[in-house]
Each structure stands twice: as structure tokens, then as C-alpha cells.
Amino acid sequence: MEQPVFVPYHNRHDPGCSPEQAARAFGEVLAKRRSVRQFSDRPVSRETIQWLVRAACSAPSGANKQPWRFVCVSDPVLKAQIRLGAEAEETEFYRSRAGGGWLRDLAPLGTDENKEYLEIAPWLIVVFKLNQSDEGGKVYYAEESVGIATGMLLAAAQHAGLATLTHTPSPMRFLGEILGRPAHERPWMLIPVGFPSADCKVPEHALQRRPLAHSLIFDPEPPS
Ligand code: IYR
Numbered sequence: 001m002e003q004p005v006f007v008p009y010h011n012r013h014d015p016g017c018s019p020e021q022a023a024r025a026f027g028e029v030l031a032k033r034r035s036v037r038q039f040s041d042r043p044v045s046r047e048t049i050q051w052l053v054r055a056a057c058s059a060p061s062g063a064n065k066q067p068w069r070f071v072c073v074s075d076p077v078l079k080a081q082i083r084l085g086a087e088a089e090e091t092e093f094y095r096s097r098a099g100g101g102w103l104r105d106l107a108p109l110g111t112d113e114n115k116e117y118l119e120i121a122p123w124l125i126v127v128f129k130l131n132q133s134d135e136g137g138k139v140y141y142a143e144e145s146v147g148i149a150t151g152m153l154l155a156a157a158q159h160a161g162l163a164t165l166t167h168t169p170s171p172m173r174f175l176g177e178i179l180g181r182p183a184h185e186r187p188w189m190l191i192p193v194g195f196p197s198a199d200c201k202v203p204e205h206a207l208q209r210r211p212l213a214h215s216l217i218f219d220p221e222p223p224s
Pocket of ligand 1: 113169
């Protein structure tokens with residue numbers, strides 16, 4: 001059994017202000033995030049994308065197995081293929097797979113099968129979940145790990161002033177095929193990254209957030 005080795009934790013991030021001030025400032029940045037479907041073609045550097053993925057890869061993961069791959073696409077030919085694949089699945093989704101209830105829930109967002117933004121956004125980050133390690137070993141809590149890493153990627157993009165969309169065309173198999181990924185990598189999410197277009201609009205519905213009390217409970221009374 002490999003013996004654990006401990007090293008001092010000497011580079012803790014110091015915000016230089018109180019936790020209240022730092023938490024508030026970051027919370028206010030994140031609260032301005034919106035899912036964007038109208039992107040500008042303004043370029044975003046490869047270096048920026050690398051830093052976003054670095055932020056994602058700093059996430060905790062089950063037994064530190066890091067069961068993720070972030071495939072970053074800027075090539076117009078690949079983006080066109082991805083748009084074609086996504087629109088084919090989404091056409092089926094809106095025509096029949098979704099069903100009435102789901103379509104009613106989506107109505108306030110104004111989405112449809114047209115995914116022009118997949119060709120306009122300068123980058124598409126395709127997140128893959130590894131269901132085993134590259135060496136064939138086990139991974140743990142992969143769903144949670146990839147979810148946390150992706151959340152951190154979204155936060156990092158927001159912090160950088162960039163817009164994102166968590167797009168989940170379903171099924172997503174076509175992404176693995178177009179990008180030539182091996183079978184142990186399962187496409188998990190498709191995230192366009194870029195700047196919003198000058199005339200970008202977001203649905204009013206998306207601005208509504210439930211009151212904090214819906215989501216936050218302090219010290220619940222133990223059941224008597
Ligand atoms: N994947 C489809 C439908 C869709 C589903 C949910 I749940 C959303 O929150 C938004 C859209 C699409 O991208 O249009």
C-alpha cells in the first residue's frame with residue numbers, strides 16, 4: 001500500500017480582506033452570470049481557455065482521479081460538424097422526445113433546435129466524463145467530480161468577463177465521434193465560451209432567482 005506523504009500547506013489564498021467582503025464580492029460577480037445564446041465572434045485567446053481549464057482541473061475529485069477531459073474546439077470545420085450533430089438531435093428533441101410538459105417548462109426560455117451559436121462562439125469546450133482512468137483503473141464519484149470541475153470552469157469564465165452556455169444536446173454520442181474520443185470518455189456537456197453579441201438578450205425568466213430561504217437553511221431544529 002502506498003504510504004501517504006504530507007507537505008505543508010503554505011500557499012493558501014489570502015483575499016486581503018475579510019471572508020465576508022471576499023465572499024460577497026465573488027458572489028456578486030457570479031450572480032451576474034447568465035446563460036447566453038447569442039455570442040459575438042470576437043476571439044478569445046487560447047491562453048485564456050487554458051486558464052479556464054486549469055481552474056476546472058483544480059477541482060476536487062474522487063480519490064483525486066480527475067475523471068474528466070476538456071476538449072476545446074475553435075476550428076470552424078469541427079464547430080460546423082458539431083452544430084450539425086447537435087441540431088439533428090435537438091430537432092428530434094423539440095419534435096417528439098421532449099413531450100408536452102418539458103416543452104411547457106422550456107417555453108419561457110425561447111429555445112429551439114437552431115444552434116447557430118455553436119458556429120459563432122469562438123470556443124466550444126466539450127466536457128467528457130471518464131468512466132475509467134486512461135490506464136483502465138477505477139474512478140470514483142465521477143459525476144460529482146465532473147460537475148464540480150465544470151462549475152468551476154463556468155465560474156472562472158464569468159470571473160474573466162466571458163459568457164458561457166451549459167448546452168446538453170441529447171443524446172451526445174455524436175460529440176465523441178466527431179472529436180475522435182475513446183470509448184471510456186463519455187460526452188457530458190457542451191459549453192460555448194465567448195463574449196455576448198452586442199445585441200444579446202437573455203430571457204426575463206432567467207433573471208428570476210428564488211429567495212435565498214428556498215435554498216439555504218441554517219441549523220434546522222432536530223425532529224422531536
Ligand atoms: N437541449 C435543448 C433543450 C433544453 C433543455 C433544458 I432542461 C434547458 O434548460 C434548456 C434547453 C436545447 O439546448 O435547446
